[in-house]
Amino acid sequence: MAEPMEVGSRKEKVLTWTEKYRPKTLDDIAHQDEVVTMLKGALQGKDLPHLLFYGPPGTGKTSAALAFCRQLFPKNIFHDRVLDLNASDERGIAVVRQKIRTFSKMSLGAGGAPENVQKLKIIILDEVDAMTREAQAAMRRVIEDYSKYTRFILICNYVSRLIAPVVSRCAKFRFKSLPAEVQVDRLRSICDAEGTPMSDDELHRVMEFAEGDLRRAVCTLQSLSPILKSGDESARACYLRGSSDTKLISEVCKSIPTASTQDIFKLTRVITKSCTGVSFIRHLFQQMIDEDVINDANIAVMGKLVATCEKRILDGCDLENNLLDFLLTLRETFA
Incomplete structure (x- = not known):
């Protein structure tokens, strides 16, 4: 306190x-x-x-x-x-x-x-x-x-x-993960108390960014509050997009199977500057499942790869090196 x-x-x-x-x-x-x-x-x-x-x-x-x-x-x-x-x-x-x-x-x-x-x-x-x-x-x-x-x-x-x-x-x-409706209701009550207007869609995006961590979602709301009150819509949209940058994730899904090593080096730098490593890997993994890039034939290998890289990052290992290793290994998996 x-x-x-x-x-x-x-x-x-x-x-x-x-x-x-x-x-x-x-x-x-x-x-x-x-x-x-x-x-x-x-x-x-x-x-x-x-x-x-x-x-x-x-x-x-x-x-x-x-x-x-x-x-x-x-x-x-x-x-x-x-x-x-x-x-x-x-x-x-x-x-x-x-x-x-x-x-x-x-x-x-x-x-x-x-x-x-x-x-x-x-x-x-x-x-x-x-x-x-x-x-x-x-x-x-x-x-x-x-x-x-x-x-x-x-x-x-x-x-x-x-x-x-x-x-x-x-x-x-x-302690069980909190259901989406519980988190959104809690975030809504805080927004109302602080006079910070947000739509239900925006609250869901904050919740998804926090990945079930209500404390992280509340911290995101507090950091976002001055932007919301300023009325700057472009800043608001940019901040809410956060690490779940769907355009960047889609680019990785499409290009990674045929990307050169040099392309992967450049992509790694972009990801490191614009995204949170663990969050990006989780969103990428989910999108690859949704697009059937990951299927019954390779889900075990991919799951182990994601878990290993995530653990290294959470344990404090270098983010850029781990993302580079993740993307290079990912490319080899689909080679």
Whole structure:
């Protein structure tokens, strides 16, 4: 959350739209009925296991954890009872030893185990799949040693990147991708609240650009807002086209089977400058399926190629080199 900013003689909180419109209660969490039901039960009962929330980005994992903690603890003790860390920023073993273990050891009073959930402390670890295996092993020990007073809510996109001893100590809940109508309704409510006019078709294009990530869609809306209010229709159309540039994708579909290596070098530079790599690859893959360029005979090979290139880019490898390798391999597949 942003720090208060001095404006004239008073202070205002300047928030990103993702924070401003983040669900505040469990009832505001959309399309995740199973986990919401469980968390509501924990609010009323005495039992709360360690939790593991996993699934696609922008589906409400962090929002559900924070909403639960806000409803569980009054404001005056919230910061004493809840530690919220992003493990992708602090991914080494040091953060486990210095922050997590220290917070877990802090006593909330004498006596035995707490008699109800309201007496526990909660540690929310976001993007825990970015932690090193050594840090995960150290965290497993902390979970074991301090489970009497502390519960962990672990959040990740890829549960396969966690070590088995950590996964086995948590109750797992998979967050489902949000349906298109849920996303568009949410985006529409934000547009109305901010006075940012957008048609249903434009909202669908923003949603498709975000590829199911509602947080990314809201960020796109906020960055687009000044352009929409300016009335510049050409800028509006250019921005909304984004990385789903159908003309460029169509050109690749038609030319790649017969393109020379030099042509592919030039095409790679164009794609790198105008598109987001992963988004472009996914849109290209979908269009090639729609046009029957990819069919039952080659879909397994193509699927593996797309997945490999996408993983390399998401892991931080050079975008241009990976796109070049992708297009050259794609050409060889159809040779």
